[in-house]
Amino acid sequence: MKLSRTACAALLAGAAIVLTGAATAPTTFDDDETALIVSHGPWPVKTDADPSNRVSGKPAAIAYGKTLFESNDLSVDRQRSCATCHQADLAFADGIMRGIGLTRVDRNTPALFNMRLNRWFGRDGKSDSLWAQSIAPILDARELGMTPTTLKTRLATTQTLSDGYRQIFGAAPAAHEAETVMVNVAKSLAAFQETIVSGKSSFDMFRDGLAAEDPAGIAGYPEAARRGLKLFVGKGRCDLCHFGANFTNGEFHDIGLPHFPEPGRVDKGRYGGIQQLRKSRFNLLGPFNDDKLRATAGFTRHVRLTPKNWGEFRVPSLRNAARTAPYMHDGSKATLEDVVDHYSEIPEDRPHQDGEKLLRPLNLTDAEKADLVAFLKTL
Ligand code: HEC
Ligand code: HEC
Structure with missing residues (x-):
């Protein structure tokens, strides 16, 4: 079974080479397609400090937030930190299906990039600010397992953390209510995380070239990625949800993935x-x-x-998609190829989805799937 599938894929790949070899005409875009492509930029998007967080954008808080982010003192057993799951060399994710703190959590660890552009935080949008979202893992018994009181004591008794706190918030942690200390820690963590932004991608260069009608600017963009991009804004209708410069409308949808992290336990999304x-x-x-x-x-x-809203999850940005495997809220898709297979064969009958028929099986050919993946890798 496995062998014949591989053989079949090899045959198809061979066919695709013959086809593209014959059709050398480069992929072009009409005015509508060009307008859609240009709407995915320009990048980077300029952002301001967060008005809900008075230390947002403040250099001292950013530095202190980085120290906190990497500090094992934020966990009850002093064995783990934010950086255990959000690792800088893995796009601030962890590369595994579901995050592991004190025990395994129900969801895949998202990459932390371009957070200032989010309206909601967490895959279910349970937080409306980056600092509120940063409180959750400190208190979660499966992640860092602290309480506001243990956190306050930890800060008060750890010289470096207590000095940094006093410098930014004007008093030693011991002088503040435990809840206030926790929120201030979270606001410093947020100030740091806001500084994690992604650079210009090869897609952005192409997009800028197209916007400026500059043939030299668009010349370097691979042919397969162009075909994939054409599918993305066309037949694939991906940009209905993966919209704008950050490739997300910032809202929530059900794309037909399983609702159960474990048998008998449901993720309400x-x-x-x-x-x-x-x-x-x-x-x-x-x-x-x-x-x-x-x-x-x-x-x-x-x-x-x-x-x-049942079973809906936030539409993730697709920037850096090549670096954020595995995919989806439950980490159930190991590769971009698996993601594209899902959209190609998506089940159409899904409860709670009445009135939202944004998704239908695309029935893509293997060559089309490969093009879509090639495009996603340029983000
Ligand atoms: C056990 C692994 C783990 C640890 C430790 C951890 N996180 Fe997370 N993080 C996750 C997972 C899993 C999610 C998705 C949670 C959800 O959807 O409810 C997440 C989500 C987030 C988000 C939301 C991102 C988005 O796109 O909305 C932020 C911000 C974040 N974490 C920051 C932190 C900070 C700050 C710390 C340390 C105080 C931390 N995390 C510790 C696993 C972890
Ligand atoms: C109806 C809205 C919608 C449409 C249309 C849509 N997506 Fe998504 N996409 C989502 C949502 C929601 C998720 C996250 C699901 C989850 O976490 O369970 C997602 C996840 C993804 C991911 C995984 C990203 C990550 O970091 O985990 C990729 C890649 C992706 N989509 C690509 C595409 C492509 C390619 C198309 C077009 C074929 C497409 N999407 C069409 C809503 C949509």
Whole structure:
């Protein structure tokens, strides 16, 4: 069985070579396609400091946040840190299916890039700010396993951490409420994470060349990636959700993946995320938002919970996709090829999806799949 499939793939690959060999005409884009492609830029997107976090963009807080991010003192057993799961040399992810802290968690560790562009944080959007999201792993019994009180004691009794804290927040951690210490730690962690941004990709060079009608600018972009890009904005309809410069509309969809991290345990996705967001003391409507006018809280104020949210997950950015395997909230797709196979064969009948028929099986040929993957790798 396995052998005949391999043989078949080899045959098909051979056929594709013959075909592309014969058809040497380069892929071109009409005005509509060009407009869609240009809408995925320019990159980088300029961002401002986060008004909900008074230390956002402050160099001392960024440096302190990096120290905290890498510090084992933030975990109950002093054996792990944020960087255990978010490793700098793995695009700030961990390369495994599901993250492992004190025990294994239910979801795949996302890469941390371009966080200032997110509206929601966590794959279920349970947080509405980067600092609120940074509190969650500190308290989660499966991740770092702390409480606000143990964290305060840890900071107060660790000289380097306590000095850094006093320098930024004006008083020693011992002088603050435990909850305040925790939020300040989270805001410093956020200040650091905001500085992790991705550079210009080969797609961006091509996009800029197309926007400027500069033939030299677009010349270096591989032919397979061009064909993949044409599918991405065309027949694939990928950009309905993977939209704009960061390749995400920032919202949540159900793309037909399993709902069960373990037999008998369900991941509610966005449905659970909205429930948690609403009851959190650390959301932007709560007392810790530094933006006193609450202009930052508009989305949180208006978010609605509907049955459709069940099993939805945030649309991830596709920037750096080649470096963030495995894929999806549950890490269930090992490679970009597996992801593209999923979209090609997606099951159409899915509960809760009424009215949202954004996805249909694409039935791509092997050559088309390879082109789509070639394009994704240029991001
Ligand atoms: C056990 C591994 C693990 C540890 C330790 C860990 N994380 Fe995570 N991180 C994850 C997983 C898994 C998710 C996805 C969570 C979800 O969707 O609910 C995540 C999500 C995030 C996100 C949201 C990213 C996005 O795209 O919305 C941020 C920000 C983040 N973590 C920061 C941190 C910080 C800061 C620390 C340390 C205080 C930390 N993480 C510790 C595994 C980990
Ligand atoms: C209906 C909206 C929607 C459409 C259309 C869509 N996607 Fe997605 N995509 C998502 C969501 C939601 C996820 C995350 C699912 C999860 O985490 O379980 C995702 C995940 C991915 C990932 C994994 C990224 C990662 O870091 O885990 C890739 C790659 C991807 N999509 C590529 C594509 C391609 C290629 C197409 C077109 C063939 C496409 N998507 C069409 C919503 C969409």
